[in-house]
Amino acid sequence: MNERTLVKNLAALPDGPVTIAGWVETVRDQKKVQFVILRDESGAVQVVNPATRELDEGADDAASARLATTEAISALAHGSFIRVTGELKHDERVKLGGLEVKLASLEVVSEANPETPIASDSSLDKRMDWRFLDLRNPKQALIFRIQTTFLHALRGVWVEKGLIEIQTPKLMASASESRAELFEVDYFEGKAYLAQSPQFFKQMAQAAGFGGIFEVGPAFRADPSFTSRHATEFTSVDTEVSWIDSHEDVMALHEELMVAGFQAVVDAHGAAIQEHFGIELTVPSRPFPRIPLAEAKQIVADRGYVVPRADADMDPEGERQISTYVKEELGHDFVFLTDYASSIRPFYHMRHEGDPSLTNSYDLIYNGVEISTGAQREHRVDVLVEQAKEKGLDPEELGFYLDFFRYGVPPHGGFGMGLARVLMLMLGESSIRETTYLFRGPTRLLP
Amino acid sequence: MNERTLVKNLAALPDGPVTIAGWVETVRDQKKVQFVILRDESGAVQVVNPATRELDEGADDAASARLATTEAISALAHGSFIRVTGELKHDERVKLGGLEVKLASLEVVSEANPETPIASDSSLDKRMDWRFLDLRNPKQALIFRIQTTFLHALRGVWVEKGLIEIQTPKLMASASESRAELFEVDYFEGKAYLAQSPQFFKQMAQAAGFGGIFEVGPAFRADPSFTSRHATEFTSVDTEVSWIDSHEDVMALHEELMVAGFQAVVDAHGAAIQEHFGIELTVPSRPFPRIPLAEAKQIVADRGYVVPRADADMDPEGERQISTYVKEELGHDFVFLTDYASSIRPFYHMRHEGDPSLTNSYDLIYNGVEISTGAQREHRVDVLVEQAKEKGLDPEELGFYLDFFRYGVPPHGGFGMGLARVLMLMLGESSIRETTYLFRGPTRLLP
The missing domain is CATH 3.30.930.10 (Bira Bifunctional Protein; Domain 2)
Known part of the structure; x- marks a missing residue:
């Protein structure tokens, strides 16, 4: 199996190198720093990457790689599956679970179509x-x-x-x-x-x-x-x-x-x-x-x-x-x-x-x-x-x-x-459609 | 629930009164004594009843009841479900598990049609x-x-x-x-x-x-x-x-x-x-x-x-x-x-x-x-x-x-x-028909 740590297990780990994998929930692409919320089946964690927006003259390969990673993050579509290796750091100031992963390498495993067809306010039928x-x-x-x-x-x-x-x-x-x-x-x-x-x-x-x-x-x-x-x-x-x-x-x-x-x-x-x-x-x-x-x-x-x-x-x-x-x-x-x-x-x-x-x-x-x-x-x-x-x-x-x-x-x-x-x-839900993996009704056979 | 002891749990009990319930596997109806093998989902046990074949003149109610029980056992069809109360007795001479139940009362809960449609040598399809x-x-x-x-x-x-x-x-x-x-x-x-x-x-x-x-x-x-x-x-x-x-x-x-x-x-x-x-x-x-x-x-x-x-x-x-x-x-x-x-x-x-x-x-x-x-x-x-x-x-x-x-x-x-x-x-069986609760094939939809 791919070596990866489930997000829910990060909290118990000491600061140090980790590999995590999941999908992109959000990207905040600021000028100096980029934040990716990576979610897997167990939870979500913040990945942070200091942005490299341009190369100085005579920049080395490592700098080129940092630029490429920054651009890859900027291009990340919501929902794409990624694998991130980086340094886990416990930090109380981070709202999401009090920890973050400082990105060392990023692999975009499977790119999502950037046009997400549903939003949080979509109708039940559309969902x-x-x-x-x-x-x-x-x-x-x-x-x-x-x-x-x-x-x-x-x-x-x-x-x-x-x-x-x-x-x-x-x-x-x-x-x-x-x-x-x-x-x-x-x-x-x-x-x-x-x-x-x-x-x-x-x-x-x-x-x-x-x-x-x-x-x-x-x-x-x-x-x-x-x-x-x-x-x-x-x-x-x-x-x-x-x-x-x-x-x-x-x-x-x-x-x-x-x-x-x-x-x-x-x-x-x-x-x-x-x-x-x-x-x-x-x-x-x-x-x-x-x-x-x-x-x-x-x-x-x-x-x-x-x-x-x-x-x-x-x-x-x-x-x-x-x-x-x-x-x-x-x-x-x-x-x-x-x-x-x-x-x-x-x-x-x-x-x-x-x-x-x-x-x-x-x-x-x-x-x-x-x-x-x-x-x-x-x-x-x-x-x-x-x-x-x-x-x-x-x-x-x-x-x-x-x-x-x-x-x-x-x-x-x-x-x-x-x-x-x-x-x-x-769970106080309004319909069995919410609690059925794939609902079947008189007019619903798909997906 | 009906008070009953599963047959598999009898061995651990001391001699004494028990109630068991299951179906009739066999009846050996001898002149002086009757044997019933009662099976439930956990095992089989021998029930023994000294036969009362006729009443002396001036016989009491208890004797009449014994006669009735004897006749009921003689009439028992294979497969009928019965409940038996009696005395558990550990006895090494009994082949079946080294114990038997001496019958005190018998209740025929559900009578079987005496014509059993399958036998041990019936074809798989018939079974x-x-x-x-x-x-x-x-x-x-x-x-x-x-x-x-x-x-x-x-x-x-x-x-x-x-x-x-x-x-x-x-x-x-x-x-x-x-x-x-x-x-x-x-x-x-x-x-x-x-x-x-x-x-x-x-x-x-x-x-x-x-x-x-x-x-x-x-x-x-x-x-x-x-x-x-x-x-x-x-x-x-x-x-x-x-x-x-x-x-x-x-x-x-x-x-x-x-x-x-x-x-x-x-x-x-x-x-x-x-x-x-x-x-x-x-x-x-x-x-x-x-x-x-x-x-x-x-x-x-x-x-x-x-x-x-x-x-x-x-x-x-x-x-x-x-x-x-x-x-x-x-x-x-x-x-x-x-x-x-x-x-x-x-x-x-x-x-x-x-x-x-x-x-x-x-x-x-x-x-x-x-x-x-x-x-x-x-x-x-x-x-x-x-x-x-x-x-x-x-x-x-x-x-x-x-x-x-x-x-x-x-x-x-x-x-x-x-x-x-x-x-x-x-289990070394010859067909999945044996290991399927109810087999379905091109020509089989019943039962």
Whole structure:
């Protein structure tokens, strides 16, 4: 590898020779001295170069080289990648980290087109067009460092518990959730469909006796909506475990995962989140509040907002309001809304023993927005077939899935969670477009 | 959660009451005593029940219950999920782990259809049809435990190095590798294509200044072949890092990852691999041997096998032969074949300085089969455009990708590796169908 010191590691070094490499964030080209802010993936540092503007008569090669370097710096385009060797000097007067590098040699490794197509005030859509430049902004890049930390902490919990990571297929012979939002693929002489969730396949692992599984992977919805919370392709965080008593066990696992993820993020990035997002992130306390959905709707109604829906469901404004209530009354950013009506849940959610109008299910709301749906699944095949029929589904078409339940399957449940939503709400961003590496929507397939 | 002790944890417990839960592997229904082998995700244990075949006159309720339990065990179908409470007893005479559970109560949680559709001698294709039953075989399930351990170790290395995990989109506006093997998706009023690799998007992260990234995710190839090494959907293990000097740096990272992965697998599953696969897995030593491709072809030719190809490439038999040679001569299971001819490499591979007929690239061969391709990428946009044109590609169509290189990009490289191939070769399996959770091929989309 190229010998280079990451900018974040400079502070711990003594004064002396260093090599750094990154891109040009700014150039201040003064008559007597030039300043370059060099940024790499870990931070930014000031490079300083005393300018040599002209050669005296009889100037030596070294002087010629200094003139060439000065002219090269004057010509540096924002964004060009450079390698700098020089002398590190700690100096409290330097605002940026209290240190600078006095340039000895400069190599322009890759020149940028000087016409930068986006600026700090560009629209979100324009920034998406030039996402690779947008991500050079340390605030945007930080989002994906946070995501890395968050996911690694979740996987640590799963692995510690002995759960098995699976990669479920994204090509399917039929729908996994709803016919309405299904992408169709030309598959040799026939058709395939893109998985809307790993639902059926993570349940298959329970029939296979895996005990518990997890997966972080893409899911696809042919959803034509343009809200800040929807995408046609998104990263779904999924887990499913056997031998549960009810959805309460799923919520307990969900809490444990979130606490581990937030703890790791606060530990690794708390200060950076404060700096870039102005948010003091805290680790949520357990247990998260739980409110049955019907009760939540009543609470919201009592506060003056009657959810304008004919069915039993919440709406986004209702979720915001119940979240505000929970924050005010219970001091918590999270709330599980539980016991959704069977009428608004998929056929595979288990229903209450004794009250089939309600399900053993929940949504997790975080800072006003739904980030996850979880449930105990119906594992009794006769009941499952009845529930499928009741929802107007054809058991024939579900045949391969229903087979999973014909050879024994333990009671089980799990959840799916939208990764970009978690990050959006954690960081107070306005859209999942900000927290998705490359957003995909009805009119966006590029870059 | 249900109170249950995993079978693997029984050995450490003293004699006394326990609850276990899993599925019925076998029932031996003798006149005086019944034996049930109960298996869970961690192991199998013998449950023993003294049979009560008939009731004496004036028998009490307890005797009736014993009769009912005896009859329930006689009726148990293979595969049914049960929960057993009883007395754990350590007894050296019991072959299976030196312990058994004397049954006190039995709950049949989920009954299996008694007609099991596959047997131990079923064809691979038939087993794939009933994959959820096939995976109950502890040998098959072990594969995915090993995979979990392997991936977690790789991610540990990446995270330790400060690399960023990304999820690249699988829906694209155009091909990422070759037009020939592209799946087309109906995308609202237009078309999208499934990503054949994350290649373009992991390079984008280098232009974004991420420094280094990793991803484990699906890739799609509309490849009509039916070999043991090909699938239409597979899990690709990808990484890409900046500021490399050459592909040698990529190979060094690759080795480090493989060693960490194998070490973790040997530590966690070495004994189980020996038991189920008859393989004594060892951790490969570094450095892995490196042989330029042209030299490898000569070695193979000298051994009597002339690769029957008109181009500069190897073929599967050549890969087996060079692997045998390396094993015999150098005692290594891995070999990097390096410096592939430009004529057989994609346009984005960097070519040798001074010899544009060769590339800074490699394939990694493991136990005779290619598992990975890596390379330094061409980051100079003018050279890249020329190489694309030379390969007959339209720079117009590659516009969004070429843009990544117009605003500066550091030298970089990486590799993509087929996860199922690694597992197949590690465990001496004959097909990636065995090491893929749910295989997808031209004629297989189910279950």
